[in-house]
Amino acid sequence: MTSKLIAPSILAADFGNLQRDVEMVNNSEADWFHIDIMDGVFVPNISYGMPVLKAISQHATKTIDVHLMIVDPDRYIKTFAELGSDILTVHYEACTHLHRTIQAIKAEGMKAGVALNPHTNIKVLEDIINDVDVVLIMSVNPGFGGQSFIENTYNKVKQLKKLIEQKGATTLIEIDGGVTDKNAETLIECGADVLVAGSYVFKSTDQLKTISNLKSAINS
Numbered sequence: 156m157t158s159k160l161i162a163p164s165i166l167a168a169d170f171g172n173l174q175r176d177v178e179m180v181n182n183s184e185a186d187w188f189h190i191d192i193m194d195g196v197f198v199p200n201i202s203y204g205m206p207v208l209k210a211i212s213q214h215a216t217k218t219i220d221v222h223l224m225i226v227d228p229d230r231y232i233k234t235f236a237e238l239g240s241d242i243l244t245v246h247y248e249a250c251t252h253l254h255r256t257i258q259a260i261k262a263e264g265m266k267a268g269v270a271l272n273p274h275t276n277i278k279v280l281e282d283i284i285n286d287v288d289v290v291l292i293m294s295v296n297p298g299f300g301g302q303s304f305i306e307n308t309y310n311k312v313k314q315l316k317k318l319i320e321q322k323g324a325t326t327l328i329e330i331d332g333g334v335t336d337k338n339a340e341t342l343i344e345c346g347a348d349v350l351v352a353g354s355y356v357f358k359s360t361d362q363l364k365t366i367s368n369l370k371s372a373i374n375s
């Protein structure tokens with residue numbers, strides 16, 4: 156069995172000590188850096204943008220997983236590739252020509268991800284799943300860290316896992332929002348491969364231990 160992955164969300168980091176928090180992730184058992192980019196239009200919040208990602212990339216030694224919560228993401232695909240993004244995830248709800256967007260991401264040498272809001276049915280991916288490297292299922296409404304996990308996510312993960320198997324796809328399932336030790340193992344049992352964790356990691360007193368415990372729990 157391939158190992159299940161942890162992606163700490165930098166949105167919950169201490170921006171006054173960003174390099175320290177990036178090094179913490181480098182030295183931890185975490186697998187990816189999850190970077191949330193918000194535009195204040197697609198979601199009702201603005202996070203950080205290109206200069207901050209550039210600074211993170213200069214220190215990060217692990218896969219950089221960028222989650223774009225922005226309208227018209229096609230405008231910035233090349234820029235995010237240049238800034239060091241390894242995986243670029245766009246929202247299904249923000250793309251009129253999703254197939255074209257996915258091809259454009261891959262053409263820049265990145266893995267292509269598609270995120271689904273809590274209200275968006277898995278079925279919308281039926282005709283495109285074989286082209287998608289990662290599906291990010293939002294387990295909260297996008298825009299803010301620290302929200303409560305939506306329980307219907309378990310059903311969605313099971314449905315998506317079934318679709319991936321039916322289509323013979325190799326797509327990874329990533330879960331984002333409200334992930335803690337309370338739901339992590341069930342998410343993996345339902346078929347998840349990657350868990351994003353923001354507040355649960357960064358608000359804990361021993362971040363390295365929190366990551367290590369979560370990693371062992373989902374790989375036992």
Ligand code: DX5
Binds near residue numbers: 300353
């Ligand atoms: C929310 C972001 C998440 C967020 C998760 O819009 O996409 O990545 O940082 O934070 P927690 O783990 O605190 O819910």
Ligand code: ZN
Binds near residue numbers: 189191
């Ligand atoms: Zn995210």
